[in-house]
Amino acid sequence: MTFLPKPKLHHPLLATNALGLTRRDYEGAISTLCAGCGHDSISAAIVQACFELELPPHRIAKLSGIGCSSKTPTYFLGAAHGFNSVHGRMPSVLTGANLANRDLVYLGVSGDGDSASIGLGQFAHSIRRGVNMTYIVENNGVYGLTKGQFSATSDKGSKAKKGTINTDEPIDLVAMALQLGATFVGRSFSGDKTQLVPLIKAALLHPSAAFIDCISPCVAFNNHEGSTKSFDFVRAHNEAVNRLDVIVGRDRIEAEYEPGTAVDVTQHDGTVLRLRKLHPEHDPTDRVSAMNYLQERKAAGEIVTGLIFLDPDPADLHDHLGTSADPLNAMGDADLCPGAAMLERVNAAYR
Amino acid sequence: MKVTELRSPDHFHKVVDCQHACPAHTPVPEYIRLIAAGRYTDAYMVNWRSNVFPGILGRTCDRPCEPACRRGRVEEEPVAICRLKRVAADHKDDIRGRLPPPAEQRNGRRIACIGGGPASLTVARDLAPLGYEVVVFDDNAKAGGMIRTQIPRFRLPEEVIDEEVGYVLGLGVATRLNRRVDSLKAVLDEGFDAVFVGTGAPRGRDLDIPGRQEAAANIHIGIEWLSSVSFGHIKRVGRRVVVLGGGNTAMDCCRSARRLGGEEVTVVVRSGFDEMKASPWEKEDAMHEGIPILNFMVPKAFTHEGGKLTGVVFEKVAPQRDAEGRRQLLPTGEADVHIPCDDVLVAIGQENAFPWIERDIGLEFGRNGLPKLDATTHQSTLPRVFFGGDAAFGPKNIIWAVAHGHEAAVSIDLFCRGEDPRLRPPPETSLVSQKMGIHEWSYDNDVSIDLRFKVPMRAPEVALKDIHTEVELGFSLDTALREAERCLNCDVQTVFAPKLCIECDACADICPVDCITFTEDGEEAELRTRLRAPAINKQQDLYIGEGLKTGRVMVKDEDVCLHCGMCAERCPTGAWDMQKFLLETAKPRAHACSRV
Numbered sequence A: 001m002t003f004l005p006k007p008k009l010h011h012p013l014l015a016t017n018a019l020g021l022t023r024r025d026y027e028g029a030i031s032t033l034c035a036g037c038g039h040d041s042i043s044a045a046i047v048q049a050c051f052e053l054e055l056p057p058h059r060i061a062k063l064s065g066i067g068c069s070s071k072t073p074t075y076f077l078g079a080a081h082g083f084n085s086v087h088g089r090m091p092s093v094l095t096g097a098n099l100a101n102r103d104l105v106y107l108g109v110s111g112d113g114d115s116a117s118i119g120l121g122q123f124a125h126s127i128r129r130g131v132n133m134t135y136i137v138e139n140n141g142v143y144g145l146t147k148g149q150f151s152a153t154s155d156k157g158s159k160a161k162k163g164t165i166n167t168d169e170p171i172d173l174v175a176m177a178l179q180l181g182a183t184f185v186g187r188s189f190s191g192d193k194t195q196l197v198p199l200i201k202a203a204l205l206h207p208s209a210a211f212i213d214c215i216s217p218c219v220a221f222n223n224h225e226g227s228t229k230s231f232d233f234v235r236a237h238n239e240a241v242n243r244l245d246v247i248v249g250r251d252r253i254e255a256e257y258e259p260g261t262a263v264d265v266t267q268h269d270g271t272v273l274r275l276r277k278l279h280p281e282h283d284p285t286d287r288v289s290a291m292n293y294l295q296e297r298k299a300a301g302e303i304v305t306g307l308i309f310l311d312p313d314p315a316d317l318h319d320h321l322g323t324s325a326d327p328l329n330a331m332g333d334a335d336l337c338p339g340a341a342m343l344e345r346v347n348a349a350y351r
Numbered sequence B: 001m002k003v004t005e006l007r008s009p010d011h012f013h014k015v016v017d018c019q020h021a022c023p024a025h026t027p028v029p030e031y032i033r034l035i036a037a038g039r040y041t042d043a044y045m046v047n048w049r050s051n052v053f054p055g056i057l058g059r060t061c062d063r064p065c066e067p068a069c070r071r072g073r074v075e076e077e078p079v080a081i082c083r084l085k086r087v088a089a090d091h092k093d094d095i096r097g098r099l100p101p102p103a104e105q106r107n108g109r110r111i112a113c114i115g116g117g118p119a120s121l122t123v124a125r126d127l128a129p130l131g132y133e134v135v136v137f138d139d140n141a142k143a144g145g146m147i148r149t150q151i152p153r154f155r156l157p158e159e160v161i162d163e164e165v166g167y168v169l170g171l172g173v174a175t176r177l178n179r180r181v182d183s184l185k186a187v188l189d190e191g192f193d194a195v196f197v198g199t200g201a202p203r204g205r206d207l208d209i210p211g212r213q214e215a216a217a218n219i220h221i222g223i224e225w226l227s228s229v230s231f232g233h234i235k236r237v238g239r240r241v242v243v244l245g246g247g248n249t250a251m252d253c254c255r256s257a258r259r260l261g262g263e264e265v266t267v268v269v270r271s272g273f274d275e276m277k278a279s280p281w282e283k284e285d286a287m288h289e290g291i292p293i294l295n296f297m298v299p300k301a302f303t304h305e306g307g308k309l310t311g312v313v314f315e316k317v318a319p320q321r322d323a324e325g326r327r328q329l330l331p332t333g334e335a336d337v338h339i340p341c342d343d344v345l346v347a348i349g350q351e352n353a354f355p356w357i358e359r360d361i362g363l364e365f366g367r368n369g370l371p372k373l374d375a376t377t378h379q380s381t382l383p384r385v386f387f388g389g390d391a392a393f394g395p396k397n398i399i400w401a402v403a404h405g406h407e408a409a410v411s412i413d414l415f416c417r418g419e420d421p422r423l424r425p426p427p428e429t430s431l432v433s434q435k436m437g438i439h440e441w442s443y444d445n446d447v448s449i450d451l452r453f454k455v456p457m458r459a460p461e462v463a464l465k466d467i468h469t470e471v472e473l474g475f476s477l478d479t480a481l482r483e484a485e486r487c488l489n490c491d492v493q494t495v496f497a498p499k500l501c502i503e504c505d506a507c508a509d510i511c512p513v514d515c516i517t518f519t520e521d522g523e524e525a526e527l528r529t530r531l532r533a534p535a536i537n538k539q540q541d542l543y544i545g546e547g548l549k550t551g552r553v554m555v556k557d558e559d560v561c562l563h564c565g566m567c568a569e570r571c572p573t574g575a576w577d578m579q580k581f582l583l584e585t586a587k588p589r590a591h592a593c594s595r596v
């Protein structure tokens, strides 16, 4: 834990993006998490992704629940909007905010306890509704903030710091997200930013529910021998299915790949996601095969990471509901309060 | 790439940019911290041990440390290292009790130091407390060399010279003053065990152009004129003065002239403004006193009337590349310029001269007129004779003279013990953890964002009235504290223990200047291109740690590290630690100042 703020001085060659901002301008307050916490690396990856995408920080809304993971929005994007909800309720607050103003970029940050235990229902419904958001679970297999109890994502047979063995079946949030109809599903590891940063960028650009399960070791309570969420275990069992390049508008990368080894998926907004396949039998655009592949590799003891499933042309909650494109805060009184006659007409429609 | 070797002090020594650049390797951050803590006497003694003349150097040093200072690379300007030294000197208590006592017993060896400048005085200071009988010879009435005879009083008050020269002579050093040495052979014949020659570069270059003879009465050689001013032989100068030359002597000449009745003083230089030898701050100070500096003008002739100087004619030149690409100053073809004046001061360089050294005693000279010396030991071809200061390798400055003095003292000590002066003793070093708690260090790791503070100056109206009035006032203690806090503590090193590292990235993520990268190993040139921030400053080393679980290496670019300790604070396993590296150059065997 650090008391002093991070020094303002930066590298003399620190790059600026099209907005004239440096990566440092996307940082937040100094972290109060334990030194070495995987969550801090995810914050750094979010900072990097938003800088590279040249997002204006004040057009981002970051929302979270309760937990060490849910504390992290304080430590990145200091200039963004933020909401720290009660435990497990981030998805409904985010859904409400998104319905009121679809012009912001929504980033939901949660933990495995926050999303797989108390907030499991909230998680499920926000995904199946197709809320346009990036939903990141910082998954350490424990309740870090309350001192290391097993969480619902903890693997059966994995050992707690004091020696207890977990006897419950784990919830695989990636499998659930696939089953619930998420149109972007990825998994990554806090210790691999080359994989994580492009994944977050692609998720932020995705126009519907994008879910990332990011394994993030808890150095205080779950980084020991016998844990399946430790740095060593994840490094030893990590199987990346692909590598992702996010190619936005002008910065086209003209790299050559062996035919069949790279797929370009063009998004609705023109962004190209270039997937360099590492496992030829995995097809990221076929939900059923992705689900099968995931189960198969899991049975083989591997942790599958990368962009696992992608629907390049998804619809979102606003499309489903046919809601107004204008945010509520941009509407006048007449539109917001159309009056008794209109209410009468609406009511009549239900009679 | 080769793993960084930490058993030798080289890597960490180089990280302390200021200390590394200081010829005497003064532990700069160590004394700056002491100043910040209000421990001025301790700060003074740290300096005194390394550079012998803290009060003098705190006003006059050429400060090679400052262009090297890391702060200049991460912000705009370096720490005011030199002027902080003066703060220690101005605010210390009586230090006499902390000086080494005169040797209780003589060791029977006699050393002659010819010339009483900083080089000789350093040799005397290092050797006298060890029991050597040191005799300093100088042709002036007081020791000090050019510090006393050349540097004008408005930059360096005489009391400061008296005080610091006094500390050295008080160590039981004998002097033979007011007498020029005319024969080295005669000195050797007195049976000295070793002789140190620190006679400086006493001759000012002349300018042999038409009119030189005819107008001689009003044409003065800069360094001779300055010493006459210093001794009070010259008290006035003409109303209009032209100073020829662009070095520090020219700056002292013009500023002195302004104080002795020169109302229109002009400096005229052959080269461009940026190529002038004078330090930037000396040029600034001169211009601040209303002295214009004219560049790219070559003196062609002195004009005179009835045996009296009337002015100088200059040809205008411009820099051009010749066929081989060499830069040359060629005439522009524009009309010559005549600058009328009453006096000319010629400050176009200094030369060494050794007419008093016999050429048949085995002491060889090179073609440049300088003695042939071993560059490290300063020993001449006559084994008993050593050189240092301006007399050794040509004119430099005070801090180089001091550094030479230390090296020569080590050599003389080894020589007198019958040992080989080329086998140099290593410096004394230590590396000590500064950790006090999880986020507590025994140094102030908060990085100040203050810009460099300016030293207050006396108003020109007052300063120009009297040549003895010191023009710089020195930092106030409040400003000194804030300036001291700009120092980044580069001696508090980031020390990495690969065995403890779990590669969690916490250090790389937190580092405010993107110093740290975990990556695949490679050749240095290629490695430098794929770090978190480009490592383009090849003067600065990469710190490589290997033995990580993933087989990668930890690469730290030392270039712009703020020594903020954030990496060590965020490290969950203590793989990073902040450790203070202290290096003191070797002094003659029994530590000269062991009581300090």
Ligand SMILES: Cc1cc2nc3c(=O)[nH]c(=O)nc-3n(C[C@H](O)[C@H](O)[C@H](O)COP(=O)(O)OP(=O)(O)OC[C@H]3O[C@@H](n4cnc5c(N)ncnc54)[C@H](O)[C@@H]3O)c2cc1C
Pocket: B060, B061, B062, B114, B115, B116, B117, B118, B119, B120, B137, B138, B139, B140, B144, B145, B146, B147, B150, B151, B179, B180, B181, B182, B198, B199, B200, B201, B202, B223, B226, B248, B249, B252, B356, B388, B389, B390, B391, B395, B396, B397, B398, B399, B401
């Ligand atoms: C005008 C001017 C301004 C300067 N300003 C600065 C400055 O601001 N900062 C800085 O760092 N440096 C400055 N310097 C340079 C600095 O003064 C010298 O580099 C330094 O003093 C050299 O020290 P030294 O011990 O080698 O010899 P010196 O200081 O030159 O001392 C040599 C002494 O030996 C005496 N001597 C010579 N021959 C004999 C002999 N045969 N017998 C007896 N005695 C003899 C000389 O009279 C003199 O006293 C300046 C120089 C000049 C000319």
Ligand SMILES: Cc1ncc(C[n+]2csc(CCOP(=O)(O)OP(=O)(O)O)c2C)c(N)n1
Pocket: A066, A067, A068, A069, A070, A086, A087, A110, A111, A112, A113, A114, A115, A118, A138, A140, A142, A143, A144, A145, A146, A151
């Ligand atoms: C309604 C409610 N129930 C229980 C808690 C206690 N509590 C705080 S954090 C936490 C678990 C957090 O776990 P996770 O989301 O995995 O976050 P981590 O700290 O591991 O990052 C719990 C149960 C609470 N704050 N509020």
Ligand code: SF4
Pocket: A033, A034, A036, A037, A038, A039, A068, A069, A140, A144, A145, A217, A218, A219, A220, A221
């Ligand atoms: S308890 Fe665990 S999850 Fe929480 S900050 Fe510490 S390391 Fe991170």
Ligand code: SF4
Pocket: B016, B017, B018, B019, B028, B029, B068, B069, B070, B071, B078, B079, B081, B486, B487, B488, B489, B490, B491
């Ligand atoms: S910042 Fe301080 S320690 Fe670092 S080079 Fe400058 S003066 Fe020396």
Ligand code: SF4
Pocket: B494, B510, B511, B512, B513, B514, B515, B516, B556, B560, B561, B562, B563, B564, B565, B566, B567, B568
């Ligand atoms: S001390 Fe550590 S964190 Fe601070 S600048 Fe240096 S390497 Fe970076």
Ligand SMILES: [Mg+2]
Pocket: A067, A069, A111, A112, A113, A138, A139, A140, A141, A142, A143, A144, A151
């Ligand atoms: Mg958790």
